[in-house]
Amino acid sequence: MASGDTTQAGTLSRRDFLKLMGAAGTALTFAPFVPWGKFMPNPDTAKLEKVKVILPDGNQANVNTFPVNHAEVVTYPSSGDRVLDEEAFRKWQFIRLPDELGGSANDVSAFRVYSMVCLHLWCLWKYWPQEGRKRGECPCHGSQYNPLTGTAFAGPASLQAEPSNTLPNLDLEADADGNLWILPAKFTPNDNGVVGYGRFIK
Numbered sequence: 001m002a003s004g005d006t007t008q009a010g011t012l013s014r015r016d017f018l019k020l021m022g023a024a025g026t027a028l029t030f031a032p033f034v035p036w037g038k039f040m041p042n043p044d045t046a047k048l049e050k051v052k053v054i055l056p057d058g059n060q061a062n063v064n065t066f067p068v069n070h071a072e073v074v075t076y077p078s079s080g081d082r083v084l085d086e087e088a089f090r091k092w093q094f095i096r097l098p099d100e101l102g103g104s105a106n107d108v109s110a111f112r113v114y115s116m117v118c119l120h121l122w123c124l125w126k127y128w129p130q131e132g133r134k135r136g137e138c139p140c141h142g143s144q145y146n147p148l149t150g151t152a153f154a155g156p157a158s159l160q161a162e163p164s165n166t167l168p169n170l171d172l173e174a175d176a177d178g179n180l181w182i183l184p185a186k187f188t189p190n191d192n193g194v195v196g197y198g199r200f201i202k
């Protein structure tokens, strides 16, 4: 896409952008060749740095204390502005996998962080730890996400072509004390993915 197009998208107000996207509807599904990552309202990657995984109680998540088969909402990247931080595009499900999927490991392999914006029509999904579920579920039209991979396996999001069937994710690191950190994200479909659009599985 020409740089002029990028500039134009940059001046679009968020409200206009969301109206535009609403009108576009399922066009996302049928136009995987469009470089959506260039103008989707994702955080500015240029300023991102390694940050703590801060839980809703204000504490940093730790490998030694976060429960197996459990999820919390985390904000990334946090702007420090309470209103901005409420944006759906900054909300992620921080999940410790169930035991049978490796959640008891004492390192970052036990964890996943996925964008909460459902890849179908942008409702917010969440992880359900109950027996017989243990998956991400979207309340709007029933899309279900595999907690191990972030790929939709049921519902309308599962019918979308890649990368729009797999949630964006964040990479983690644990320090010597077990404290968890989010590594700087790169919001392109081939890296951490594009929030609201998807991610190619490598």
Ligand code: FES
Binding pocket: 118, 119, 120, 121, 122, 123, 138, 139, 140, 141, 142, 143, 155, 156, 157
């Ligand atoms: S918005 Fe999630 S299934 Fe439709």
